[in-house]
Amino acid sequence: MPDAEPRPEPFIQQTAPAALDGLRARLRGTRWPDSPEDAGWSQGTDLTWLRELVAYWAEDFDWPAQEKALSRFPRFRVPLGGLGIHYVHVRAAEPARDAMPLILSHGWPDSFWRYTKVIPLLTDPGAHGADPADAFDVVVPDVPGFGYSDRPTDKALDSIAVAGLWSELMSVLGYARFGAAGGDIGSHVSRYLALDHPDRVVAVHRTDGGLPVPGGDPAGLTTEERAWVRDVAAWGATEGAYAAVHRTKPQTAAVGLNDSPAGLAAWIVEKLQAWSDCGGEIERSFTKDEILTNVMLYWLTGTIGSSMRMYRANAAIPPAQLARRVEVPSGFSLFAGDIVRPPRAWLERSTNLVSLTEPARGGHFAAFEEPELYAQELRAFFRPYRTAAKG
Known part of the structure; x- marks a missing residue:
């Protein structure tokens, strides 16, 4: 007897009061380390700022209100590949009857949270001063080991x-052809969707090149590409300690991060500060409520360790896979405040590059930092491929 078709079920997010009481007790009992005077963010998370955040988290942060806000999106879980996958699925508003299906893939340290600001702009552009004909049916899954996925x-x-699971998910939802977009790890996932499912992905958009290591003879690279390779190496030496831990010994760090909410926040907010276009002031890009909502999605699900382990899995991908060229039409929006932006020559070498823009604002979390600008980028890039998505 054939296996039954995977059946999505509505997902209701509701946190037990006891879980919040336990969290507050841990926050109030934080055992703080010392810090050099005037260290600021230079040696990691600014301890003075973090203490302020933790005090707000313990005494004033309204998680039930944030949880209710997240529940405004239709959310589901469906069994795929032996795992329960959580996803947001928002269909385009009327009168957009021919909306383009679009799957958005997040990275670390986030989840479906990354796209919560931009979803309404993509599904109902007419309500936000844009052309209703540019509407999308938007699907935003949590990667396994992140958020509310198993x-x-x-x-x-x-x-x-993960790209294979996303292809299966889009089939379950009835989408034969679709667009794909993502950032950070989501750029990798979107890339493999295009590589392994080119008959289904009509076009792919990314906000970074994934920091690959170009293969082959370095002498064959342009001067600009060689400079970029050096920049990647320099960035890894000064900013990449977190990734080395994730790739090699994630379980060691996971013990402390999964036990201490202050420690978890420190691990996450340091990246929000360092990778966003905030000029060193994190609250220029994220409010405390926004930051803590992201952190809570890790704390309540206990997924910091499982999310970190994906780095180890990706590090084991064979070099031949990394060297494959994406032939599906590819677009990149390289936001001004993002990390180590690849040169055009490398993007042309590694993809069928049809669009490259450089928005003047926004960083690594562009969909959250600059949702209006990010939505404009996606609308413009995918506009020529809407007819193909109907095939």
Whole structure:
């Protein structure tokens, strides 16, 4: 007898009061480390700022209100590949009857949270001063091991495997052809969607090149590409300690991060500060409520360790996979405040590049930092491919 078709079920997010009481007790009992005077963010998270955040988290942060706000989106879970996958699915507002399906893939340290500001702009552009004909049906899944998707019990899935799950998810939802977009790890996932499912992905948009290591003879690279490779190496030496931990010994760090909410916040907010276009002032890009909502999605689900393990899985992807060229029409929006932006020559070498823009504002979390600008980028890029998505 054939297996039954995977059946999505509505997902209701509701946190038990006891879980919040336990969290507040841990926050109030934080055992703080010392810090050099005037260290600021130079050696990691600014301890003075973090203490302020933790005090707000313990005494004033209204998680039930944030939870209610997240529940405004239709959310579901569906079994795929032996795992329960959580996703947001918002169909385009009327009168957009021919909306283009679009799957958005998040990265670390976030979840479906990354796209919560931009979803309404994409599904109902007419209500936000844009052309209603540019509407999308938007799907935003949580990667296995992140958010409200199941954690793999044996080993983390790599980006190739996740792309396979996303292709299956879009089939379950009735979309034969669709667009794909993403940032950070989501760029990798979107890339493999285009590589492994080119008959289904009509076009792919990314906000970074994924910091690959170009293969082959370095002498064959342009001067600009060689400079970029040096920049990537320099960035890794000064900013990449977190990734080395994730790739090699994630379980060691996970013990402390999963036990201490202050420690978890420190690990996450340091990246929000360093990678956003905030000029060093994190609250220029994110409010405390926004930051803590992101952190809460890790704390309540206990997924910091499982999310980190995906780095280890991706590090084991064979070099031949990394060297494949994407032939699906590819677009990049390289936001001004993002990290180590690849040169055009590399994007042309590694993809069928049809669009490259450089928005003047926004960083690594562009969809959250600059949702209006990000939505404009996606509308413009995918506009020529809407007819193809109907095939």
